[in-house]
Every structure is written in C-alpha cells, then in structure tokens.
Amino acid sequence: MTTDTPARLLQLLSLLQTPREWPGAELAGRLGVxxxxxxxDIDRLRELGYPVRATLGADGGYRLVAGKAMPPLVLDDEEAVAIAVGLRAGAGHAVEGVDEASVRALAKLEQVLPSRLRHRVSTLQAATTHLTSGDGASIAPETLTVMASTVAGRERLRFAYRAGDGTASxxxxxxxRLVSTGRRWYLVAYDLDRDDWxxxxxDRVSDPFATGVRFTPRELPTGSAAEYLRQSMHKRQExxxxxxxxxxxxxxxxxxxxxxLGTPEPLDxxxxxxxxxxxDAVPWLAVRLAMLEHEFTVEEPAELVRYVKELGDRLLRATST
Structure with a gap:
C-alpha cells in the first residue's frame, strides 16, 4: 500500500499513461487504496492539468486522453533510455527533421537521468552504428545538449573552435539558435570578442562550457537564424x-x-x-534529387545536367547483364 500521496499520484499517473482504460477497482487494487x-487522486491529477476521462458503468473506468496542453510525462527506466538513445542518434548526425527542439528535449532528459541510466544510454550508443543520409561529420550529443541549454537559458557559452583552415581559437x-541543415549542425551566436554575429x-566545436552569465538576446540582422545561416554560407561559398x-x-x-534546398513552384x-x-557539390545535389523518388528533368546548370546524365549511364551499366 502506498501511503505517501505524491508517490501514489506518480504511480497512478504512470498507470494511466499506459494506453488502455483502467477499471476503478483495478486501480484501487494496484495502489492498495x-x-x-x-x-x-483522479481529481487531483485533473487539477494539475492531466485530462483524465471517466466512463460510467457498474465498475467505471479511467483513461488519460489528449488535452489542450502537453502535461509532464512519467517515464519508466526503459522508456527513458529508449528516448535518450533515439534523440542522441538523431542529434549526433543532424538527421533531417531532428531540429533544435529535439536537442532541447534531450538536454532536459539527460539533466535528470540517474547515473545508472546514463551509463546504459552510453553503452547502447557505443555498441550501435547508425546509417544516415547526410555526409556531415558526426558530433558528440553532449556538445549539442550544452549548447541547447545555453540557448534556452540565455546563458553565455565559451568553447574552443577550429576553423576550416585549421586555425584554433x-x-x-x-x-x-542551433540550426540543422540536414547534414550538419550550426550555432548562430553573437561573438563577444569580435563584436559581431x-x-x-x-562539429568543429570542442570543450563547450556554460559560463553561468545570463544575457539579454540581441536582435538578429535577419528575420530568422535559418535565414542568417543561409546568407552567411552564401557569402563564404562559391x-x-x-x-x-x-x-x-x-x-x-x-x-x-x-x-x-528550396520551395517548388507549381507549373500545373x-x-x-x-x-x-x-x-553544395554537384554530385551531392544530383544524388539528393534522385532520392526524392520522382521523375525529374535538370534544366540548369550545365554541370548538373552533365553529371546527372553520367550518373544515369553508370547506373544502367551497373545493372546490365
């Protein structure tokens, strides 16, 4: 029997988060009350924002349903490890669709993981290899979680950086903001030493350190971090x-x-x-277009037209008998 009310509420919540309807008698038996x-206790959960639906009947039943807001979840050990491993896998390779929100979620989860579960997560990650669609370098999820925490907390961040030419600083x-391009992660930040964005x-960052010093966010020159990154990359690249x-x-x-990569415009x-x-390199763009799995015709530039034709010829030769 669980006599401690907060502990009993957490146990009740954990049961209700299983996708099924619980008869009142069964819940009473599980909790020993x-x-x-x-x-x-159901009324207390509702006051806390958990949408619990009751059904009428001789025994009556309770089910946790979707509400207007996302209430806190209670995870068991296996669920917490599974989520952490999945988020780490995506974050470490900048997988498309895994954005800053996912990294923030990982940072929150790892902040409260007991040491025994942290060890399980690290062991699982070390023992597995992930096949990813991007060709960007892999990075340590711990680096991303430190960065995400400082972004969310508006806290100054110090780190070592290696430029493209090898210069260390x-x-x-x-x-x-953290921005994922689908192949790499980028940090958009105001550099205090250079007094500029x-x-x-x-993947070129090492030893990230949250200083604990808070700051008021400055106004970005462009409308969004993604747009600022796009303009910055175009300035540096051919x-x-x-x-x-x-x-x-x-x-x-x-x-x-x-x-x-752009937004398509309808022709009909x-x-x-x-x-x-x-x-992006022409070969990479050609393969990325082919991966969309729809018939397409390249109109320009000539280098892309030529490469797609050569790639198609190679693939045909590879399948000929």
Missing part, C-alpha cells in the same frame, strides 16, 4: 543556381525536399519546378 481514494558567445559548425522540373505536384515534392496540377541557389 479504496476506490474513493482513487477518485480523489577560443570563443565567448551569446548563443542564439557569427555562425559556427558544431554558389550556383539550379533549376529542376519534377513530374509531380508541388505539394508532393515540397513534402520530400528539405526546406533549405501534375508538374512543378524547383529553383534555388546552393553551394
């Missing part, structure tokens, strides 16, 4: 424009193409065109 106590920043590739027509509706291609109900400027 009376049905009346179960009803009172120490940076003191006011972190603004900068972008940093996270870019080229491309145009591709797809034999598919615009909404179908838009659902499959990463946002940083069955075709669309994707026009954008990129600094």
């Amino acid at each position: 009376s049905r009346r106590t179960v009803r009172r 120490r940076r003191l920043t006011e972190p603004y 900068r972008t940093f590739r996270v 870019t080229y424009a491309f145009s591709v027509t797809f034999a598919a509706p615009a909404e179908v291609i838009a659902a499959r193409v990463p946002h940083w 109900d069955h075709t669309c065109r994707l026009r954008a400027t990129t600094g």
Whole structure:
C-alpha cells in the first residue's frame, strides 16, 4: 500500500499513461487504496492539468486522453533510455527533421537521468552504428545538449573552435539558435570578442562550457537564424543556381525536399519546378534529387545536367547483364 500521496499520484499517473482504460477497482487494487481514494487522486491529477476521462458503468473506468496542453510525462527506466538513445542518434548526425527542439528535449532528459541510466544510454550508443543520409561529420550529443541549454537559458557559452583552415581559437558567445541543415549542425551566436554575429559548425566545436552569465538576446540582422545561416554560407561559398522540373505536384515534392534546398513552384496540377541557389557539390545535389523518388528533368546548370546524365549511364551499366 502506498501511503505517501505524491508517490501514489506518480504511480497512478504512470498507470494511466499506459494506453488502455483502467477499471476503478483495478486501480484501487494496484495502489492498495479504496476506490474513493482513487477518485480523489483522479481529481487531483485533473487539477494539475492531466485530462483524465471517466466512463460510467457498474465498475467505471479511467483513461488519460489528449488535452489542450502537453502535461509532464512519467517515464519508466526503459522508456527513458529508449528516448535518450533515439534523440542522441538523431542529434549526433543532424538527421533531417531532428531540429533544435529535439536537442532541447534531450538536454532536459539527460539533466535528470540517474547515473545508472546514463551509463546504459552510453553503452547502447557505443555498441550501435547508425546509417544516415547526410555526409556531415558526426558530433558528440553532449556538445549539442550544452549548447541547447545555453540557448534556452540565455546563458553565455565559451568553447574552443577550429576553423576550416585549421586555425584554433577560443570563443565567448551569446548563443542564439542551433540550426540543422540536414547534414550538419550550426550555432548562430553573437561573438563577444569580435563584436559581431557569427555562425559556427558544431562539429568543429570542442570543450563547450556554460559560463553561468545570463544575457539579454540581441536582435538578429535577419528575420530568422535559418535565414542568417543561409546568407552567411552564401557569402563564404562559391554558389550556383539550379533549376529542376519534377513530374509531380508541388505539394508532393515540397513534402520530400528539405526546406533549405528550396520551395517548388507549381507549373500545373501534375508538374512543378524547383529553383534555388546552393553551394553544395554537384554530385551531392544530383544524388539528393534522385532520392526524392520522382521523375525529374535538370534544366540548369550545365554541370548538373552533365553529371546527372553520367550518373544515369553508370547506373544502367551497373545493372546490365
């Protein structure tokens, strides 16, 4: 019998988060209390924001349903480890769809994981290998979680940084946002030593340290961190424009193409065109377009047209008997 009310409420909540309906008598038996106590505890959970639905009947039942807001969840050991491992796998390789919100969730989870569960997570991650679609370098999830925590907490961040030419430096920043391009993670931050905004590739960051010093966020020169990163990358890279027509509706291609690659414009109900400027290597772009799994025609540039044709010829030769 659970006599401690907070502990009993957590146990009740853990039971209700199992996707099934619980008869009142069964809940009372599990908790070692009376049905009346179960009803009172259900009312307490509702006051805390948990949407518990009761069903009428001889025995009556309770089920946790979707509400207007996301209440806190109670996870058992296996669930916590599974979520942490999944988030670490995505964060470490900048998988498409795994954005800053996922990294913040990982930071919150790892902050409260007991040491025994941290060890299980690390052991599982060390024993597995993930096949990813990007060609970006892998990074330590711990690096991302430290950064995400300083972004959320508006806390100054210090770290060591290695530039593309190998130059090493120490940076003191006011972190603004983490941005995933689908292949790499970038930090958009205000560099206090250089008195200007900068972008940093996270796979070149080491020894991140939250200083504990709070700051008031500055106004970014562009509307969003993603747009600032895009402009910054275009300034540093040799870019080229491309145009591709797809034999598919615009909404179908838009659902499959990463946002940083561009937005398709409809030509009619069955075709669309994707026009954008990129600094990605031509071979990588050709393969990325093919991975969309829809017929397409490259219109420009000539280098992309030529590479797609050569790639198609190689694939045909590879399958010929």
